[in-house]
Structures are given as structure tokens and as C-alpha cells.
Amino acid sequence: MTRDPVEDALSKDEICSAIEGLSDEEWCRLNKGSSALARFSSLSPEDLIQEAIVRALDGRRKYKRDLQMIVFLMGIMKSIVSSEAKASERHKEISLQVYNPGTQEEYQAGIADERATPERETIARLDLAKIKSEIPFLFVEDSEEVQLFVMGVVEGMTKEEVQRISGLYGNEYDSARRLFRRRIEKAFPGGW
Known part of the structure; x- marks a missing residue:
């Protein structure tokens, strides 16, 4: 229903x-x-x-x-x-x-400073307009910190900025990166 x-x-x-x-x-x-x-x-x-x-x-x-x-x-x-x-x-x-x-x-x-990061490379392969409307909904069930991490990555913020707004550092940040990549690859196998 x-x-x-x-x-x-x-x-x-x-x-x-x-x-x-x-x-x-x-x-x-x-x-x-x-x-x-x-x-x-x-x-x-x-x-x-x-x-x-x-x-x-x-x-x-x-x-x-x-x-x-x-x-x-x-x-x-x-x-x-x-x-x-x-x-x-x-x-x-x-x-x-x-x-x-x-x-x-x-x-x-x-x-x-436009240095490439793994997150930016992943996002560059996808259509930016679709990302802004679709990707955040892939993380609705996740914690607020992960949702803020995702927003920072989608906006192309630096690692330091993403860490500041999300409050994720060290292993928690690395875990969020892995979760982000896996979820994107699962939702969009082979790109957009």
C-alpha cells in the first residue's frame, strides 16, 4: 500500500x-x-x-x-x-x-582547490542533477551524522568540512565513506 x-x-x-x-x-x-x-x-x-x-x-x-x-x-x-x-x-x-x-x-x-578525492570521482561519474535529488534518499534510514556526511560529499566539500558538519572522524568517517561507496554502487551499478 x-x-x-x-x-x-x-x-x-x-x-x-x-x-x-x-x-x-x-x-x-x-x-x-x-x-x-x-x-x-x-x-x-x-x-x-x-x-x-x-x-x-x-x-x-x-x-x-x-x-x-x-x-x-x-x-x-x-x-x-x-x-x-x-x-x-x-x-x-x-x-x-x-x-x-x-x-x-x-x-x-x-x-x-579542486583536488580529486574518491568521493568526488564517484560523484563525477553520475549526473549531478539526479544525484542531488536521489542520493540523500538512499540514506534516509541512516543516522543524522551519516546523512550530513552524504550531503557534504554530494556538495563536494573537503574532507575537513565533511568531518566538521557530520561530526564523523577517524574510523567513523572511514566507515561512512565505505557505506557511501557501497550504497552508490549498489543503487547505480555501472554508473548513471
Whole structure:
């Protein structure tokens, strides 16, 4: 029996209550995640969180009951950054003023470090648009830390950034990497 997607989505009041119910640790992780994502955006981390909350409350994004609120908000922030990147690709306008999370000011843009990692190589073989919509759902049953790890990897964050937002270090991080690879290979045998 299939569940009705409308019944799976929370109402505006329920979403508001879930956001208000975020713990200090979850807010800390959300702030770390927004700081990492803001590197790829013209928005500051605070503005990125604010826009994600606005979109969650105005109904543009449906919040499924089985998804954790922090994962939902991180997904919205990723979507905002992704949409902004796609828009800039279409318009090819270059801004030399980019938000610097270190100084919390705008600064002249530098060259990003694009070193290949195993996660980036896996993602490069797949269609990025499909990944952003499909991969997070492969990890809905996993812990919040693993879900944040997956979001970081899909967004192309560095190992250090992924570790910071997910809270996974050492063996836990390595286990999450293996889980990620296996799940992707199982879901998409032979690529996209």
C-alpha cells in the first residue's frame, strides 16, 4: 500500500515547531554546514539559514515525516547554493566579491582547490542533477551524522568540512565513506 505524499508532509505549524525544537548541537551543526556551503554562494551563512527556513515555512519544500529537520534544512541550503550556481552558469557574470567565512566579510575571490578525492570521482561519474535529488534518499534510514556526511560529499566539500558538519572522524568517517561507496554502487551499478 502506497502512502499519500501529502500525509507524509508536515504542516507549516509542525515545521515551525520542529525548527524551534532543534537542540543547541543541531543549531551548531546547521551553522557549520551553512558556513561550508556559503563558500559556494553569494549569501552569508546566516542568510543561507534564513532563506532555508523561509522556504521550509512557505511550503516551497515539503518536509517528509521520516526525515530529520537538520537534514531537511541542509538539503534546502544545498538546493539554494546549487540553484545559484546554475543561474551563474547560465548568465556567466563574474563577481570578484565573495563571502569569506574566516573574516565574515566580502573579499576578492581566489582560486578554489579542486583536488580529486574518491568521493568526488564517484560523484563525477553520475549526473549531478539526479544525484542531488536521489542520493540523500538512499540514506534516509541512516543516522543524522551519516546523512550530513552524504550531503557534504554530494556538495563536494573537503574532507575537513565533511568531518566538521557530520561530526564523523577517524574510523567513523572511514566507515561512512565505505557505506557511501557501497550504497552508490549498489543503487547505480555501472554508473548513471
